[in-house]
Amino acid sequence: MNKTVAYLLKYPAHLCGCLMLSAFLLSTISVFAQSDTTKKLKEVQINTSAIPAMQLVVPSQSISSGDFIRYNAFNVADAIRDFSGVIIKDYGGIGGLKTMSVRGLGANHTSVLYDGVQVNDAENGQIDLSKLNVNGIQRITLYNAQPPDILQTARAFAAAIVLAIETVKPNLSAEKPYLVTAGIKAGSFGLVSPYLQWQQRLSNKWAFVINSYTINADGGYNFLLFDGATNTKQKRVGSAVAIQQVDGTLYWTGNNSKFNLRLNYYNSDRGLPSAVILYKIPPEGQKLYNRDLFLQGGYEHKWNSGLQLLLNSKISQNQLRYLDPQFPNTAGVLDQHFSQREYYQSAALAYSIKPNWQISYAADLAVNNMNADLPGFRYPTRLTILNVLASNLILGDFTLQGSLLNTHLHETVKTGTTTPDRNIYAPTFIAMIKPFTDKNLQLRGFYKYIFRAPTFNDQYYGFSINPELRPELTKQYDLGVSYLKSLTGLFDYLSFTADAYYNNITDKIINIPSLYNGYARNTGKVEVLGIDAGLKTQAKLTPFTVTLAANYTFQQVQNVTDPTAAIYLNQLPYTPKHTVAINAGISEGAFGLYYNQVISSSRYYDNDNLPIDYMPAYGISDASVVYKGAVNHFPVSLSAGVNNVFNTNYMVVQSYPMPGRSFRISFQITI
DSSP, X not given: OHHHHHHHHHOGGGGHHHHHHHTHHHHHGGGGGSOOOOOOOOOOOOOOOOOOOOOOSSOEEEEEHHHHXXXXXXXXXXXXXXXXXXXXXXXXXXXXXXXXXXXXXOGGGEEEEETTEEOOOTTXXXXXXXXXXXXXXXXXXXXXXXXXXXXSOGGGGSSSEEEEEEEOOOOOOSSSOEEEEEEEEEETTTEEEEEEEEEEEOSSSEEEEEEEEEEEEOOOOEEEEEOSSSEEEEEOOSOOEEEEEEEEEEEEEETTEEEEXXXXXXXXXXXXXXXXXXXXXXXXXXXXXXXXXXXXXXXXXXXXXXXXXXXXXXEEEEEEEEEETTOSSTTSOEEEEEEEEEEEEEEEEEEEEETTEEEEEEEEEEEEEEEEOOTTOOOOEEEEEEEEEEEEEEETTEEEEEEEEEEEEEEEOSSXXXXXXXXXXXXXXXXXXXXXXXXXXXXXEEEEEEEEOOOHHHHHSSSSOOTTOOOEEEEEEEEEEEEEEEOOSSEEEEEEEEEEEEEEEESOEEEEOOTTTOEEEEOOOEEEEEEEEEEEEEEEETTEEXXXXXXXXXXXEEEOSOTTSTTTTOBOTTOOSEEEEEEEEEEETTEEEEEEEEEEOOEESSTTOOGXXXXXXXXXXXXXXXXXXXXTTEEEEEEEEEXXXXXXXXXXXXTEEOOOSEEEEEEEEEO
């Protein structure tokens, strides 16, 4: 840390943006003492069908908490798996790692924002979505390019894809100062998961929300194993999980101001089944232990002059232990411990020059360091400084948005060499127009130049490193159309979106595996051609309401590095060209019946695209029945679901069989 502090003192210009904006906190702290002039208005009941929100200037997809039960979603990965352009890489089971790749860009290009602040992992850059439970989440939105609101942290501009998670906020009154929601989920593989949410109003301005849950399961699911001639029924072993999480947030709301302070603790012990190879069941024993803690705070203020201030701070510590008691080394065991910390500060200002023109400036500073008990480990510390200028201009039916991101990276290590400083400028241009008198139709497009920095694992995990490892650069191009219209008669509404896109990736970072000394290098170019399309509608067939949503994705993700190479124009591993997701439901009163279908075309698990690397197409069906009613005036919900209805035998990742048919029930009551 001393080297990092010395660097900041040596180059104070890099900090001026953050320090000037953070100083606004001192000039605005007096708002905490202002009197409360809030007036309570009489509640007005409006009965209408839920119509999807109009598409924004960038392609976006969203799912709210009311839909989680329809999609039988247990975690964030389950909730977004139907989104077009999204591929979930799933290692199977309740405790299996789940990461997402969007539009062929890989998991490292997606930034996960938790109430506007990034969930960061400097070690490997990939967020395990299985660790993000849907309890306490209000809405999940996927943005291509970046969120459309230009009053954001600089990190919100610094990724190709943004997955924004919004948590439940307190909505209480003096007549009802608290809200307690309790529930339990149980099902196959020994799953038992109770959860509790407590919302409490402390005064006119103060309130808090506490979420907690536990997950316990043996994780032993059945699958079919091919022994070279026939399929035999086997049971997955070593998949037991024990997870606990507690999340508490304190909220303050004043005149044109709001503040929140969150503390989150995640603790898990997960079994990691090895790959099923050579027609044999691997022995159990590999374990993964996570102990994650973060403290996060945010403050926002709006002046009547049109000026807005947004401050966010975060301190986090992630501890990970990986244990393999049967590792083939001289000791016969591999027991590794990793610890990473992050210190993060963001400040952003937005100003409305005119009612139709807003500009913003954001500055972020983050310090990440990592420790590990590996021989020769270098103990890296990374300083990241981000500065963003953005503008949003509306001229009638035409919207033009642009931003320029500057990223400065500086790293130090205790031993050995490290990469040189990086200073990169990345522009984004976004446009949207409603060209016809029918304002329900809009056209949009964007260009974004962005990069992803090498992770600590990319640079420092092995015994030998590549100090010249460069960031992975990406150019994104998108043209799209959206149509949303409220209807009368049989159908309530019709929503349609379609986007064609092209991504060009250079200096792609490839990890070269090795039992004892893997390493990373820049090699290759990748081109992505794709189409995302989505359709939603709802009809009334008295007394029933029928909903239908369908998403289609085409992705051609090709290696274009060397025209003379055998892998030239081959599809990248684990990338199906076609995916389809369909969700249909029928409801009447308190009851609903829902069906979900996901179809993936064939793909390969190696760059060579040889027949031996072939992974067949598969289709997975889920079904659920839901009851939402009341007991003694207390809202209750009860659901029963079946995953993989037809007991399909399939794999998302080679040699990691997915569960067959499974069952889950849930009960929830709100007091």
